[in-house]
Amino acid sequence: MHVPDGFIDAPVSAVAGVVAAGAVAVGLRGARRELDERTAPLAGLVAAFVFAVQMLNFPVAAGTSGHLLGGALAAILVGPFTGVLCIAVVLLMQGILFADGGLTALGVNITVMGVVTTVVAHILFRGLTRVLPRTRRSTTAAAFVAALVSVPAAAVAFTLIYAIGGTTDVPVGKVLTAMAGVHVLIGIGEAAITALTVGSVIAVRPDLVHGARGLAAPLKLRVDGELVDAPAAQAPSSAPADARSTRKVWVTGLAAAFVLAGVVSFYASANPDGLEKVAADQGIDEKAREHDAAGSPLADYGVKDISDARLSGGIAGVIGVAATVVVGSGVFRVVRRRRTPQAPASRTTESV
Incomplete structure (x- = not known):
């Protein structure tokens, strides 16, 4: 759903750019609360994984394909604020390096593919997890539903933007029907x-x-006939706990992203x-323009x-x-370091 240059006129593209910039600013502020020493490196990994999977177009109808938008996945894995930043990083890399998604339409793309999908998925996911049992199966089911709804929501958002600033004279009803149906x-x-x-x-x-x-749920032990929480296991001190706890996941996820983008992407649908x-x-x-980074x-x-x-x-x-x-890991490390630490309780002393 990468919108190219020329689909949306300049004034509306500029407004969308302001909206996207505001969303990124809010995301930066909110991500400071979501990220910690373990999850900051994983946020960069999520951005890379979304980039890789977006290369895997899959057939959905005669002559049409689709690909992951990623907002729901990012919101569920690393949080809604950080999720918006993940998709923004992906879209920026795609626009600058690969001429995918217009540069003047970057604000439209971040708004539609990043903000709308992430917000809709987060709200729906949180609502479902509050009413469903707190199990792995129900959490996965909530993720399925949230992701499913987020894509046509993005299609509707694009249609609304087109209705305001589209550069061609196509009835909005026809655009909405076609966009919603395929998405x-x-x-x-x-x-x-x-x-x-x-x-x-x-x-x-x-x-x-x-x-x-x-x-x-915490492990329970029966002591004198009563159930009590078991003490947390102490990690060995031979390696930093935060680094050790995420290293395997990070390496496995990055390897999967490289394989998907470098090998599996060759078999993606060309439609x-x-x-x-x-x-x-x-x-x-009709009025689409060649990408500024086409060369x-x-x-x-x-x-x-x-x-x-x-x-x-594969190399690309x-x-x-x-x-x-x-880029993603660098951004999230900076965001994490700028997190305002809680000030320790101060002591008041008097001079006598």
Whole structure:
């Protein structure tokens, strides 16, 4: 659903840019509360993983494909504020390095793909987890539903923006019907990927999933006929606890992202995604402009001057994952360090 340059006029694109900038500012502030020493590195990993999976277009209808938007996945794994930042980093990398999503439309893309999907998914997920039993299965089911709804919600948001600032004269009703219809199908794929990923992480480390915190009940021991909480196990002091607790997850997740972007992406569907298909069918793309970074050595997810398509796409995917995890991890480490520490209780002394 990457909106290219020329779909939305300049004034509305500028307003969307302001909205996106405000959302990122709020995200930076909120992420300071969500991130800690363990989760800050994982947030960069989530951004890289979303980048990788977005390269895996899957067929949804005749001549149409879809790909992960990622807002729901990011919100559930690392929190809604951090999730907005993750998607913003992904879209920035895609726009600058790979000419995917217009640079003048970056605000539109962040608003639609980052803010709307993350907020809708977070609200729905939190609502479901409050009424459902606190189990791994119900949490995974809530993730499925939240992701499913977030995609057509983004399609509706794009349609509203097009209704205000579209550069072509296409009836909004036709655009809404076409966008909502195809993105409900794409939402099913999004939901499956999100539920699978969230469920896999919960199965091994529920404590690292923002939306599953408190999922595991404390171990109980019977003492003198009464159930009491068991004391927490003490970690060995041979390695820093925070680094040791996340290193395996981080390495495994990054390796998976490299494989998906560098190898599996070659087998992705070549059909246009939902927005591209609707734009071509309805004439929304009549005034689309060439991307400002069309001459980039990595444009269209291939390496310039490498003729072998498999090798070219694989290298581009690996570069994209590496760049995203470096930029994302750097951003989140800075955000974490700027977190305002709680001041220790002060002592009042008197001079006599």
